[in-house]
Amino acid sequence: MHDRTIAELAAGLSRGDFSSVELTRSVLAAIDQAGDLNAFITVTPEQALVEAEAADARRARGDAGPLTGVPIAHKDIFCTEGVRTSCGSHMLDTFVPPYDAFVVERLRAAGAVMVGKTNMDEFAMGSSNETSWYGPVRNPWDSTAVPGGSSGGSAAAVAARLVPGATGTDTGGSIRQPAALTGICGLKPTYGRVSRYGMVAFASSLDQAGPMATDARDLALMLSAMAGFDPRDSTCVERGVPDYAAALGQQDLAGLRIGLPREYFSAEGVDPGVTRAIEEAVEVFRAAGAEIRDISLPNTELAVPVYYVIAPAEASSNLSRFDGVRYGHRCSDPVDLEDLYKRSRGEGFGEEVKRRIMVGTYALSAGYYDAYYLKAQRVRRMIRDDFARALEEVDVIAAPTAPSTAFALGSKADDPVQMYLSDIFTIAVNLAGLPALSLPAGFSGGRPVGLQLIGHYFDEARLLGAAHGYQQHTDWHSRRPGAEG
Numbered sequence: 001m002h003d004r005t006i007a008e009l010a011a012g013l014s015r016g017d018f019s020s021v022e023l024t025r026s027v028l029a030a031i032d033q034a035g036d037l038n039a040f041i042t043v044t045p046e047q048a049l050v051e052a053e054a055a056d057a058r059r060a061r062g063d064a065g066p067l068t069g070v071p072i073a074h075k076d077i078f079c080t081e082g083v084r085t086s087c088g089s090h091m092l093d094t095f096v097p098p099y100d101a102f103v104v105e106r107l108r109a110a111g112a113v114m115v116g117k118t119n120m121d122e123f124a125m126g127s128s129n130e131t132s133w134y135g136p137v138r139n140p141w142d143s144t145a146v147p148g149g150s151s152g153g154s155a156a157a158v159a160a161r162l163v164p165g166a167t168g169t170d171t172g173g174s175i176r177q178p179a180a181l182t183g184i185c186g187l188k189p190t191y192g193r194v195s196r197y198g199m200v201a202f203a204s205s206l207d208q209a210g211p212m213a214t215d216a217r218d219l220a221l222m223l224s225a226m227a228g229f230d231p232r233d234s235t236c237v238e239r240g241v242p243d244y245a246a247a248l249g250q251q252d253l254a255g256l257r258i259g260l261p262r263e264y265f266s267a268e269g270v271d272p273g274v275t276r277a278i279e280e281a282v283e284v285f286r287a288a289g290a291e292i293r294d295i296s297l298p299n300t301e302l303a304v305p306v307y308y309v310i311a312p313a314e315a316s317s318n319l320s321r322f323d324g325v326r327y328g329h330r331c332s333d334p335v336d337l338e339d340l341y342k343r344s345r346g347e348g349f350g351e352e353v354k355r356r357i358m359v360g361t362y363a364l365s366a367g368y369y370d371a372y373y374l375k376a377q378r379v380r381r382m383i384r385d386d387f388a389r390a391l392e393e394v395d396v397i398a399a400p401t402a403p404s405t406a407f408a409l410g411s412k413a414d415d416p417v418q419m420y421l422s423d424i425f426t427i428a429v430n431l432a433g434l435p436a437l438s439l440p441a442g443f444s445g446g447r448p449v450g451l452q453l454i455g456h457y458f459d460e461a462r463l464l465g466a467a468h469g470y471q472q473h474t475d476w477h478s479r480r481p482g483a484e485g
Contacts, residue, residue: 001026002161003480006218007245009164010066013059020059020069024052024113027071030162031115038137039156041076042084043116051113058111066221066245068111073166075154076117077124078104078209079198087200088120088132088150091322091329091348101198102230103167103209110225115163118153122350123319124171124202126150127422129178130413131352138409139182140481141447145406148178148422154212155182161480165213165222169199171206172307173401173426176438179212180401180450183440183479185467186212187219190458191433192237194223195230203314204235206307206430215477216439216467220244223460242461251465254289258282258466259394263300264425271404273444278400281441281451284473285398285466293394297386302379303428308420309363309376310431315353316360322348355416384432391456396466400425401438401450425452435460439467440476448476 001023004012012018028045048071055069079085079097086092100108108114121131129137129152137152139145140160147156151168155178158166168175170188179186187210194209201207211222224245229238260282265275286292324330324344331343349357363372390397403424412419429436434454441451451470455463471477 002030004164005214006067006070006164006221009070013069014064020052020055020113021049023069024048024071024115027115027163034160034162036138036143037140037156037160038135039119039153039160039162040073040116041086041088041119041134041153044083044114047083048113048115055111055113065110067107067225069113070165071113071115071163072107073116073118073154073157073163074104074114075120075151075166075168077120077169077200078167079200080104080114080117083117085117085200087124088122088134089348089350089353090133093133093329095327099198102195102233103226104198106225106228112225118157118166120153121150122353123200123315124150124169124174125315125352125356127177127419128412129153130409131350133350136409139406141183142406144408145447146181146409148181148402148406150174151186151212152178155179155184155186158182158184158212158214159481165211165218167209168212169207169209170430171202172311172430173423175210175212176401176426176436176450176452177423179438181406181448183448183476184212184214185216185219185437185439185477186210187223187437187460187463188429188435189223189227189460190435192235193435193458193460194226195228195233195236197230197232201318203311204318205314206311215471216464217245217248219437220248220464239458244461244464247461248465248468251462251469253285253466253469256285256290256396256466257293257394258285258290259293259295259390259397261295261297261300261390261397261399263297264399267403267424269403269421270400271444274400274402274404274449277442277444277449278451281470282398284470288469288473295390295393295397297390297428299379299383299386300428303383303431304420304424306376306379306383307427307431308359309372310380312356312360313363313373314360316357316364319353319357324348380431383428387432387434395455395462397454399452399454401452405444405447405449429454433457435463437463437467439470440479442476
């Protein structure tokens, strides 16, 4: 059962080949046996089996959807009623929310069974899943390599076939980059497509929740359940939700206009094996009738410095709420309020989180706001305009997801700048608020390579259709760790 997609599991459940309880027990056993990956922070077997029983009863009543009874995992950044939500941080190690996040509500309503909460970079700050207070996650393809971050636990769990699907969040590439490094599919929807209610904030103008799974059809099934308007989130867009899975068969690669941004293909430091795999993927599209065009995104090189002004600034503001007073880690025996603040935050936050808080506080401070934060927002608009002009000429933009395959654990831990550059091809999409996905496109040195597809606002259906069409001509998405790459 562990090699099956969400769609295949749903079909098996519908036929009665197995029950949700049987499936959930099998998934829980696999998670227990794969503890060395460190993909999970919390596993919820009792709750999962209760939900599985309810899903079986729902199917017996004839009231089941495609996700009913299918086990999934949630990134530990989503609030889950009665279940610890730690954000990979000592600060929230004991935090148990009294409510569910919107994404959790929607997937629960669809009948999905939550089996646990996945490991992540602390407060979603990282590109390797090494900043977690609970230790690093290991890549199922190579246990000496990182799975990418910050949604590395979700990516590793799906890649290892512990669960068929999981949720993630993407602030600067944190769904797409780990999807690429672990050989799965990951979708960052348009900003505002999925409510951020109950998702612990990192950078509010950039954060977006999305699905992670083995193929485009499963992403479509999950997104149909996750997307929708939520009045509790002022940035959520009131817009109808298409049946993304049904739309997959309505699209053809023939005539699809695909743009190749020259800045992405001439960037320094890109692994030649990654370039080769992406070029071969483009040829698959060309052979299927797609029209390939060269385009330009001239402000691409400014995306990383702009992001590392805006994101830390917003993080500095958002994380100020964790002060040891109302919830989160509280130091012992504070002598006064100042001591409480300093020691609670000093003990509760890890080094990378502290680094970004300091950078963000500096950028927002008097005398520097105009020079850094305001200027970064102006350049952000320029980056957005670049995409707008390019997407007038093409339907989809294709590029590498990451400049390299999965790198070794610890190899960039002492060099924050090199770590930040891991997201060089994904960050601009978040700054523009566009939808994008990563899908497997081959291997380099035995490790997966990800192809990134970027689309128009709220045009996730076309992106998913393009990815699905590609996967009808290739089998990279069906490869799993242990098989030859």
